[in-house]
Amino acid sequence: MANSIWTIEEFTCPGCGMNYAATREEHAEPHSGQFKCSICSGVVHSWSGKHHFFGWSAVKTKPTVFGRRWAGVGW
Numbered sequence: 076m077a078n079s080i081w082t083i084e085e086f087t088c089p090g091c092g093m094n095y096a097a098t099r100e101e102h103a104e105p106h107s108g109q110f111k112c113s114i115c116s117g118v119v120h121s122w123s124g125k126h127h128f129f130g131w132s133a134v135k136t137k138p139t140v141f142g143r144r145w146a147g148v149g150w
Contacts, residue, residue, distance in 0.1 A: 085134060086110075090117030094134040100127050 082099045093114050102125050109121035110131050122128060 084128075086120045088112040088115065088117055088119045090115040093119075094136055095119055095131055096134050097128040097132075098130040100129065101125060102127055 080101050083096055084099050086095050086097065087093070088095070090112060091114050093112055095110070095112075097110065097120070105123065105125055106127040107121075107123040108127065110119050110128065111117065112119050113133070120128065
């Protein structure tokens with residue numbers, strides 16, 4: 076039986092850099108599992124112990140902006 080302590084943690088895929096968030100839930104009994112990236116199928120996170128991760132979702136991030144920092148300054 077799980078208790079009421081849940082935390083949201085963020086993970087980055089080591090293969091492609093995709094960001095994910097999941098809810099961590101503490102349990103009285105040991106659990107194990109892993110989550111694989113939906114883009115490259117690499118293992119984003121694996122766990123074993125008295126906790127479980129669920130509710131995996133992609134995290135929206137701001138896109139990288141390329142170009143000059145001071146556009147229009149005329150340097």
